[in-house]
Amino acid sequence: MTDDRWVAPAVLLAVDLVILTLRRSRLHVLLVERGVEPYRGASALPGGFLRHPEEDLTAAAHRELSEEANLDAETLRLEQLGVYGEPGRDPRGRVVSVAYLAIAPRLPEPTAGTDAADARWQPVDRVLSGELELAFDHRRIVADGVERARVTLEHSAIATAFCGPIFTITELQEVYEAVWGIPLDPRNFYRKVQKTDGFIVPVGSARKAATGRPARLFKAGPRAVLYPPMVRPAESSSTEEQ
Structure with a gap:
């Protein structure tokens, strides 16, 4: 038993x-x-x-x-x-x-x-x-x-919290590169940011650069959830070239 x-x-x-x-x-x-x-x-x-x-x-x-x-x-x-x-x-x-x-x-x-x-x-x-x-x-x-x-x-605007109140696209890109652990193409990154409505907002001034054109300045926009999302290149290689 x-x-x-x-x-x-x-x-x-x-x-x-x-x-x-x-x-x-x-x-x-x-x-x-x-x-x-x-x-x-x-x-x-x-x-x-x-x-x-x-x-x-x-x-x-x-x-x-x-x-x-x-x-x-x-x-x-x-x-x-x-x-x-x-x-x-x-x-x-x-x-x-x-x-x-x-x-x-x-x-x-x-x-x-x-x-x-x-x-x-x-x-x-x-x-x-x-x-x-x-x-x-x-x-x-x-x-x-x-x-x-x-x-x-990829899906939220938290990256802007790691920048100052006013930042450049390059500074925002550096946040994504640090967290994702990969280098990003500046042109593709700029295009993705601009396609995401309400992510960042231009402040109407520019920051002088040591060389080249002055960098445009932005601040965090009103959108907390990003659509379309900022998908990592490794997961969107088929669309990166489009």
């Missing part, structure tokens, strides 16, 4: 945060140096376990970001990125992590706290290339977060 009584498996619930920003025209991700085992001394995303069963997931994400990097999550728009729960992803046992994503301009320098020995911005390309190894499955989570950010840039 078999015992059909079901016993719930022991599962720990955690949160991880992918915080992205631009620094010196490169896309950076917030990483901490782990101060405790496992992976003590390794780079990882800020995050940790829920403190008690009643703690809300978003509240836990805010708390971990404050405790590990001294950043105020209330100023960030956090969105759920995904759930990561493959067996073996954490040597401490079965751990399911809910990852959050935020991409924002002009974020301050982080400072480490609690179980983080250090906290700093690191170029995303170092992580994606494998040059900088991360603990757990955090490289995969970063890759998912970067791809979500790249898609967000």
